Every structure is written in C-alpha cells, then in structure tokens.
Amino acid sequence: MLTAKQIRESYKEFFRGKGHQIVPSAPMVVKDDPTLMFTNAGMNQFKDIILGNVAPKYRRVADSQKCLRVSGKHNDLEEVGMDTYHHTMFEMLGNWSFGDYFKKEAIDWAWEYLVDVLKLDPANLYATVFEGSEAEGLGRDDEAASIWERHLPQGHIINGNKHDNFWEMGDTGPCGPCSEIHIDLRSEEEKAKIPGRELVNHDHPQVIEIWNLVFMQYNRKADGSLEPLPAKVIDTGMGFERLCMALQGKQSNYDTDVFTPLIGKIAELSGLSYGKDAKVDIAMRVIADHVRTISFSIADAQLPGNAKAGYVIRRILRRAVRYAYTFLEQKQAFMYKLVDTLIESMGDAYPELEQQRELIMRVIKEEEDAFLRTLENGIRMLDSAIDEAKKSGRSEISGKEAFVLYDTYGFPLDLTELILKENGMTLDHAEFDAEMAQQKARARNAASVETDDWTVVNEGEQEFVGYDTLTVDAKILRYRKVK
Numbered sequence: 001m002l003t004a005k006q007i008r009e010s011y012k013e014f015f016r017g018k019g020h021q022i023v024p025s026a027p028m029v030v031k032d033d034p035t036l037m038f039t040n041a042g043m044n045q046f047k048d049i050i051l052g053n054v055a056p057k058y059r060r061v062a063d064s065q066k067c068l069r070v071s072g073k074h075n076d077l078e079e080v081g082m083d084t085y086h087h088t089m090f091e092m093l094g095n096w097s098f099g100d101y102f103k104k105e106a107i108d109w110a111w112e113y114l115v116d117v118l119k120l121d122p123a124n125l126y127a128t129v130f131e132g133s134e135a136e137g138l139g140r141d142d143e144a145a146s147i148w149e150r151h152l153p154q155g156h157i158i159n160g161n162k163h164d165n166f167w168e169m170g171d172t173g174p175c176g177p178c179s180e181i182h183i184d185l186r187s188e189e190e191k192a193k194i195p196g197r198e199l200v201n202h203d204h205p206q207v208i209e210i211w212n213l214v215f216m217q218y219n220r221k222a223d224g225s226l227e228p229l230p231a232k233v234i235d236t237g238m239g240f241e242r243l244c245m246a247l248q249g250k251q252s253n254y255d256t257d258v259f260t261p262l263i264g265k266i267a268e269l270s271g272l273s274y275g276k277d278a279k280v281d282i283a284m285r286v287i288a289d290h291v292r293t294i295s296f297s298i299a300d301a302q303l304p305g306n307a308k309a310g311y312v313i314r315r316i317l318r319r320a321v322r323y324a325y326t327f328l329e330q331k332q333a334f335m336y337k338l339v340d341t342l343i344e345s346m347g348d349a350y351p352e353l354e355q356q357r358e359l360i361m362r363v364i365k366e367e368e369d370a371f372l373r374t375l376e377n378g379i380r381m382l383d384s385a386i387d388e389a390k391k392s393g394r395s396e397i398s399g400k401e402a403f404v405l406y407d408t409y410g411f412p413l414d415l416t417e418l419i420l421k422e423n424g425m426t427l428d429h430a431e432f433d434a435e436m437a438q439q440k441a442r443a444r445n446a447a448s449v450e451t452d453d454w455t456v457v458n459e460g461e462q463e464f465v466g467y468d469t470l471t472v473d474a475k476i477l478r479y480r481k482v483k
C-alpha cells in the first residue's frame with residue numbers, strides 16, 4: 001500500500017516525466033490580493049499568468065498546493081467533521097499548461113496516472129463533461145467526451161450542468177468547460193443497489209469527486225459574451241486526501257495515514273477511542289482537521305487575531321476547542337500537543353512547519369488557554385438561554401444574548417450558531433447585527449477622544465478579555481469588570 005508521502009511524490013514524479021516543472025506550494029494565506037484571504041485552489045498562484053499579465057516562466061508546471069476553504073466562494077466549514085471528505089485545509093495536486101498542451105493530454109495523462117501508474121480500477125471511475133448551455137450559445141463539450149470515450153464506456157461519461165462543469169474565474173476573464181473524475185468506492189453489495197452514475201455529484205460519501213480538469217478556452221468580456229482565449233490553459237486540481245482514501249482502500253479520508261496519526265494522538269490524549277460514538281468521532285475529525293489549518297496558518301505568519309484572516313483562524317481554533325471541551329472532556333489546553341504529530345507526518349513536504357514548530361505550539365496553547373478561561377461560563381450562559389427559550393416555546397435565542405456571548409465570552413457567532421443547531425435552535429441575526437453596530441459606534445467614539453493607537457477603557461478592577469480592531473491602526477483594548 002502506498003503511503004501518503006509516496007502518493008504525493010508519485011504525482012510530482014509522473015508530471016515531471018511529462019515535462020512539467022515542479023514548483024513549491026504558494027502560501028496558504030494570501031497577503032497581497034484584496035479579493036482573496038486564503039488560497040482556495042492550486043490555480044491562485046498562477047492567476048496573473050492565466051490573465052495574461054505576466055509571461056509564464058514554464059509552460060508546464062505541477063505542484064501540491066495547500067488550500068483553505070472556509071470563506072468566500074468556497075466555504076466547506078459546515079461540512080468538515082460531519083462528512084469524511086471535505087476539509088478546511090487540504091492539499092490540491094495540480095498540473096497546468098499555459099498555452100501548451102490542451103484537452104487531449106490533460107485527459108490522457110490523468111487517466112494514465114490513475115489507471116496505469118496507480119492501478120485504480122477503471123470500472124470504478126466516472127467522468128463528467130459539460131452538457132452545454134443554450135443561454136451561452138455553447139454546445140456539449142464533445143471534444144472532451146470523445147477523448148473520454150477512448151478510456152471509459154458510454155455509461156461512465158456523464159453530462160454535467162454549468163454549475164458543476166463550467167469554470168469561471170470571475171464575472172469576466174478566462175473560463176471554460178471542465179471534466180471531473182469521480183470514483184465509486186462502495187462495496188460490490190452496495191453497488192448492486194444503485195448504479196454509480198446516479199450518485200455522481202450527489203454527495204454520497206463513497207462516490208466522490210477526486211479530480212477536476214479545467215479547460216480554459218474562452219475569455220468572458222465585460223458585456224458577458226465569450227471570445228476564444230488566445231493562449232488556452234489547462235488547470236487541474238485533485239484532492240490529495242481523497243486520492244489517498246481511494247488508494248489505501250479506505251471509506252474515509254480520516255482513515256488514511258494523512259489523518260490516522262492525528263486521530264490516534266487525540267484518542268491517546270483523551271482516553272477515548274475513534275469509531276465508537278458518533279459525537280466523539282465528529283469531534284475527533286474536527287480537531288484533526290482544524291489543527292492542520294491553524295498550524296499551517298501560523299507557519300504562514302497568519303496568527304489568530306480579531307480581524308479578517310486572523311479572525312477566521314481564531315474562529316476555527318475556538319470551534320475546535322469547544323468540540324474538545326464538550327465531546328472529549330478536555331478542560332485544559334491540549335491541541336498544541338498535536339503539533340509534533342502533525343510535523344512528523346507533514347514536515348517533510350512542508351518544511352515551514354518544522355521551522356515554526358515552537359511558535360505554532362506556543363500560539364495554539366495561548367489561544368486555547370485564553371478561550372478556555374471564558375468557555376465554561378459562556379456555555380453555561382448559552383445553555384440557560386436555550387432552556388429559557390425552550391420553556392417559553394421559542395426556537396430562537398435573542399440577538400442580545402448571542403452578542404454577550406460574542407463580546408464577553410469570545411464566542412464567534414458561528415460557534416454560537418453551531419451549538420444552537422445541535423439543539424435545534426437559531427438566533428435573531430438582525431438583533432445581533434444591531435448590537436454589533438452599536439458597539440462599533442461606541443468604540444469609534446471612544447477612539448476619537450484619544451489620539452493614541454491604543455485606547456484603554458478602564459473601569460474599576462478589570463480583567464483583559466481581548467481587543468477589537470476597528471481599522472488597521474485604531475485598536476481598542478477591552479476590559480471586563482471582575483467584580
């Protein structure tokens with residue numbers, strides 16, 4: 001059985017053999033693009049080449065890119081831990097052609113790699129092709145279909161709609177049809193019940209998309225019309241953890257050696273086992289997933305914070321802490337103890353982890369400690385708000401209560417929502433937003449009297465609970481009265 005490390009290497013080796021330059025992953029945290037906080041696909045780092053703003057250094061490149069899908073166009077956060085194949089941070093294996101090879105090579109090589117090199121059973125593979133769009137005046141992607149027909153029987157080639165099979169960079173710019181490769185990992189018994197093709201793109205945990213081959217052949221103009229792209233681009237992305245699941249004969253990404261060391265360590269530290277209790281399992285998956293995200297983010301110099309990318313990371317961390325606290329009975333910081341395990345399995349491929357080991361551990365521990373100080377009281381408050389609401393027949397807690405949780409106890413809104421959802425409840429968003437707006441106005445007033453960057457709001461005996469970033473340079477330190 002190939003290990004994750006061997007699989008990652010074999011991909012690079014294969015495309016090196018096809019004349020590709022292997023390039024390093026770009027950082028997961030994007031610092032210089034106002035439209036994007038985190039790398040969410042392998043193509044991000046090549047955006048300027050694809051747009052024709054910069055000449056490519058190499059016409060063929062391949063890599064393994066660390067991606068994060070927790071905000072914007074791609075947000076998989078809600079799926080993570082609940083299903084077994086969406087992660088917040090994951091690796092995307094990709095190969096590109098910038099004005100060099102096109103559909104035929106892209107498809108033939110994908111097939112050669114999966115079937116000839118990795119020996120995946122072709123009987124389990126499906127390919128989707130763009131069915132066309134009348135509104136766009138585009139026909140079916142017969143070109144791709146006829147290439148697939150040389151590899152797959154008709155029944156394994158499936159038409160897909162614009163949503164799944166037409167890729168666009170934005171409202172304007174390069175775009176084109178794509179072909180996704182799906183794999184059916186069900187047992188023979190399960191397969192006998194429903195044909196695999198019925199389950200492609202329908203969120204079946206064992207019939208999943210592994211690779212997306214994008215054929216950029218058009219340019220969308222400002223008036224919405226399409227013109228042929230002068231230098232056509234191949235852009236592919238394959239989910240590394242999903243490929244490992246397929247190759248290692250597992251039912252879940254978390255059963256591959258990408259995750260088993262982390263799950264094992266979580267089990268050891270908590271004294272609980274994986275695979276016995278659904279809630280514990282979800283918690284273990286969430287924590288194993290989130291600790292990767294947080295560690296890679298810190299290694300990329302994005303620390304948890306109170307604004308923008310920093311707050312996204314803090315929210316993820318707090319979400320994991322709460323899962324550990326509630327379902328694994330971890331009342332003390334413990335996620336930082338997973339960092340060594342993570343580095344052992346991923347440090348070779350991503351040396352920045354090793355280089356930042358101390359920092360990663362220290363920051364995670366500090367964040368855990370800080371949140372754990374208020375978590376228990378916050379949970380208690382939320383529980384009683386839920387009880388009160390239930391007693392009076394409401395399925396919603398007030399926005400005011402959610403705001404106190406946010407402001408005083410450091411509960412990110414999505415964490416409050418998650419806990420509410422577990423209890424079949426929701427919250428009053430409009431009221432929460434109003435509270436938030438009021439607090440921002442108050443803070444603005446406070447800031448306007450002080451000329452310093454830092455305005456300390458002091459009243460009686462207080463305990464520091466955090467700071468709010470209003471603008472990049474005006475920060476308000478907040479204190480809470482202890483007595």
Ligand code: ATP
Binds near residue numbers: 041087092209212241
């Ligand atoms: P899905 O339909 O499963 O959400 P997608 O169509 O959103 O995937 P693409 O944008 O086509 O994904 O990305 C290319 C590949 O990256 C996918 O084929 C899949 O293997 C992998 N991938 C996408 N999202 C995730 C994720 N959240 N976690 C792990 N792998 C992912």
Ligand code: MG
Binds near residue numbers: 074
């Ligand atoms: Mg998706």
Ligand code: MG
Binds near residue numbers: 164209
């Ligand atoms: Mg998809």
Ligand code: MG
Binds near residue numbers: 180209212
């Ligand atoms: Mg896709």
